[in-house]
Amino acid sequence: MLGFFVVALDSQVVNVALPDIRSDLGGGLTGLQWIVTIYTLTFSALLLLAGTLSDRFGARRAYGAGMVLFVVASAACGLAPTLPVLIVARLIQGAGAALITPTSLALLREAYHDPTRRARAIALWAMGGSVAAAAGPVVGGALTQIDWRVIFFVNLPVGAVALLLLARVARSPRRPHAFDWGGQIAAVVALGSTTFAVIEGADRGYGDPLILGAIALALVAVLGFVQAQRRGSHPMVPPSLFAAPVVIVALVVAFVSMAAFYGVVFLQSLYFQEQRGASSLATGLLFLPMTALVAALNPLVARIAERYGRMVPIIGGQVVMAVGLVVLASLPPHAPVWLVAVFMVPVGVGGSFTVPPVTSLLLDAVPSAAAGTASGVLNTARQMGGSLGVAVFGAVLATAPVFQHGLRVDLLATAALLVITAVATVRWRV
Known part of the structure; x- marks a missing residue:
């Protein structure tokens, strides 16, 4: 849970600090996109290899290596003297995050053999990301008031605690696995x-x-x-992994949901600060209704899935996200910022309802020996969605005649994609 927390926290605190980073280090919209995207890009590109490393060297050892790399890279980000150096350090951070995420899930798969207990453990694991999402914008906004560099140094104590706790975890089995x-x-x-x-x-x-x-x-x-x-x-990704249609559906849902969430966070951070004149701290507080409710409702998701089946939260989450995006796109340019913050809530809540059941769905569909690889594939789909979501949203924004027009195009197109994936989920009877 701490692993997922520190990885998710890093992606959230950075968005709020982007204008301050640009003021200090320079760079236009493209530079800001790279600060966010290079992290998620490296993350997604190396997740599959991380899953293989987890299976071959053991989840415990791979997790520890990833956390050390992440902490060292975080320190480098905080000390970066120029924008290119910061981008390179973010790339290394992404490599550490790629090792942490699938190995943390593989550790859960090893510790909990009963599907019901495992689903609850995964919900708690997901709660680590939800708490990071809730705290990230506010913490990032508050720390940026001091200095944007502090947002990276906050990862150091969290990583240290995670490594201390890891010393108490039993050794993971090592399985021969060629690269x-x-x-x-x-x-x-x-x-x-x-x-x-x-x-x-x-x-x-x-x-x-x-x-x-x-x-x-x-x-x-x-x-x-x-x-x-x-x-x-x-x-690296055995074709047999995709034999069950449910696996493909789970990956597509994960991809689109993360594209929507990361894209909205990126856009709204710029919107609040550059279009509406909010400070970094005020921007973080405007994200709080969305992120805090996500964290509060996260434990409820596993219970809903147990009682009504996975289809209810997965389909419901996608529909709620789509509705939230359409409403955001329909708001007038000068709508009160508090109203915009309120209508961001469905986007966050809908996304949080899809992650735990989709993760549980995939892990239950594959054998235990392939848990690391399957986790890597799932998180690759999620992070690919996040990195390409930010890239595409930013590209549309950069080519739009005015900010508001680009914002609406991004939001409505993503809502349409979510409706399509929801229909596909129903069609394949997940």
């Missing part, structure tokens, strides 16, 4: 090229030769990844 280097390289190239094309294309123009080259490279890398998984002797 799929071809698949890993192809995955990194595909995600990196796609994100580069989306972010830089908004600035350079999507007809620029460099952008077209990045798109072509991404397509080739995707084909290479598929071939590596189909024909490789040790695929």
Whole structure:
């Protein structure tokens, strides 16, 4: 739970501090996108490898290595003298986060063999992220009033406590597992090229030769990844993992939900501060109704899933998110900021209702020996959604004639995607 907490906290506190970072280190909207996206991009690109490392070296050892890397990178972020240095440090942070997340889930899978108890444990694990989401904007806003660098130093004591507790955890089993280097390289190239094309294309123009080259490279890398998984002797993502339709549905829901949540947090942080003149602390407080309610309702999700089945919270969460996005898009440009904050609540609550049941659904659908790999695949889908959500939302914003127009296009398009995934969930009878 502490692992998921510190990873989620880092992504939340940074959004509120973006204007202050730009004032100190420079850079336009593209630079701000990279500060957020390079973390989630590295996170998503290395999650599959992290799942393999978890299975091969044991979840406990891999978790510890990831936490040490994350803490050291956090210190580097806080000390960064320039924007490029900060972006590189954020990249390393993403690598540490990639090791922490699937291994924390694998530790739960090893500790709880009963599906009901495991579902409750996963709900508590998810609560760590929910508490981080609730505290992140406010903590980030308050610390940014002192200095934006402090938002990174706060990770150090949390990481230290997690490592001390890890010493009391039983050793995890180690399973022979060969590395799929071809698949890993192809995955990194595909995600990196796609994100580069989306972010830089908004600035350079999507007809620029460099952008077209990045798109072509991404397509080739995707084909290479598929071939590596189909024909490789040790695929990073075994094709058999997708034999059950429920696995595919779970991954799509995770992707779209995170794209919506991360995209909204990125957009609304800029909206409150740059369009409505709110301070970083006031912005954090405006996020509080959404994030605090998410944390409060999180334990309820597992009980609802136990009583009514997983379909109810998964479908209901997507529909609630879609409704919230449509209402936000419909608000007039000068609506009271408190009203905007209120209508952000359905987006956060809907997202929180999907995460625990989707995670439980996937882990129950795969054998215990593949828990690390399955966790890596799930979290890859989630973080890919987050990184591409920020990239696409920012690209639309950068090319829109006015901020409000870009905001509405982003919100309505994402709401449509959520409706489609909700219908797909019903269709496949999750």
